[in-house]
Amino acid sequence: MSRPILVTGASGFLGWHVARSLLENGWPVRALVRPTSSIRELEVERATGDLRDPDSLRRAVNGCKVVFHVAADYRLWARNPDELYRSNVDGTRNLLECARQAGVERVVYTSTVGCIGVPAGAPGDEKQPVTLEQMTGAYKRSKFLAERVAIEAAASGLPVVIVNPTAPIGDHDFKPTPTGKIILDFLAGKMPAFIDTGLNLVDVRDTADGHLLALERGKAGERYILGCENLTLAEILRRLAAIAGRPAPTARIPYAVAYGFGLLSTGWASITGREPRAPIDAVRMARKKMFVTHRKAETELGFHPGPVDRALERAVQWFRTNGYCA
Numbered sequence: 001m002s003r004p005i006l007v008t009g010a011s012g013f014l015g016w017h018v019a020r021s022l023l024e025n026g027w028p029v030r031a032l033v034r035p036t037s038s039i040r041e042l043e044v045e046r047a048t049g050d051l052r053d054p055d056s057l058r059r060a061v062n063g064c065k066v067v068f069h070v071a072a073d074y075r076l077w078a079r080n081p082d083e084l085y086r087s088n089v090d091g092t093r094n095l096l097e098c099a100r101q102a103g104v105e106r107v108v109y110t111s112t113v114g115c116i117g118v119p120a121g122a123p124g125d126e127k128q129p130v131t132l133e134q135m136t137g138a139y140k141r142s143k144f145l146a147e148r149v150a151i152e153a154a155a156s157g158l159p160v161v162i163v164n165p166t167a168p169i170g171d172h173d174f175k176p177t178p179t180g181k182i183i184l185d186f187l188a189g190k191m192p193a194f195i196d197t198g199l200n201l202v203d204v205r206d207t208a209d210g211h212l213l214a215l216e217r218g219k220a221g222e223r224y225i226l227g228c229e230n231l232t233l234a235e236i237l238r239r240l241a242a243i244a245g246r247p248a249p250t251a252r253i254p255y256a257v258a259y260g261f262g263l264l265s266t267g268w269a270s271i272t273g274r275e276p277r278a279p280i281d282a283v284r285m286a287r288k289k290m291f292v293t294h295r296k297a298e299t300e301l302g303f304h305p306g307p308v309d310r311a312l313e314r315a316v317q318w319f320r321t322n323g324y325c326a
Helices: 013-024 054-061 082-102 137-155 178-187 204-217 233-244 255-272 280-286 295-301 308-321
Strands: 005-008 029-033 045-048 066-069 106-110 160-165 167-169 193-195 198-203 223-226 229-232 251-253
Touching (some): 013 167, 029 054, 066 082, 066 204, 106 137, 167 204, 167 308, 178 233, 178 308, 204 223, 204 295, 223 295, 229 233, 255 280
Parallel strands (some): 167 198
Antiparallel strands (some): 198 229
């Protein structure tokens, strides 16, 4: 039997789909999970551990051929932002060092489109320069620093390939992700208006398959954007309206109003400890349309994502079927 492939984050949205794609392609999968985590519907080997615990990572990596490091603390608000740095930065450094010691043949590290520079008036790409100072909030800063760790590991000889997914959508968004929450809020009628922003959406299944392409064809130390369609939030809501049979909001919220609400919401969260309705970091991020191109992944990896409407349909159906909304 082939040596297993370790997947971190397999109990989450994107990691689950990466594990599923590997299984469908005949690979044995070992999933790094916390003791309280569950991996639904997938037959994988469980390795209990934590990114902040190097001993548990050494046990998980032992005997593995490849590592897909998909796990991340993906929160746009945290009462203690240091938790994001410990998981995303220190955890990545811990895992890559264990992979090096175990003689892993290949690592695919999942970064984020948030680490891509987006110039005014043009879509961003992997060559656009960007700095830590341009990162908004603890999540983006922690992922930027973690990506630096991955690039440095590749430069020192560890075969690490980096992928930068945009905003994946689709089924099995368990938590759900911030993008999934947009869909849920729309379905629940909690989005009477919208802010003028934009995202690059991509089918989560295509994103997972893009991880496998990065394993097979990616170059160590290189970054590859895994995205598909650049859409304004208004366009996304109109597509959801057609799929879900609900009217799309037509009122646009001025940025200043959204910013003020974000400040109040986040301030109240710091008192109650409950997640804010509109994290101020999310509002700040929304000021820039995150439009990018996946041309490099298309050319070098053979990444050809399909239309996002099918993924939006699956997301709506999955959320409704699994009791996330009426």
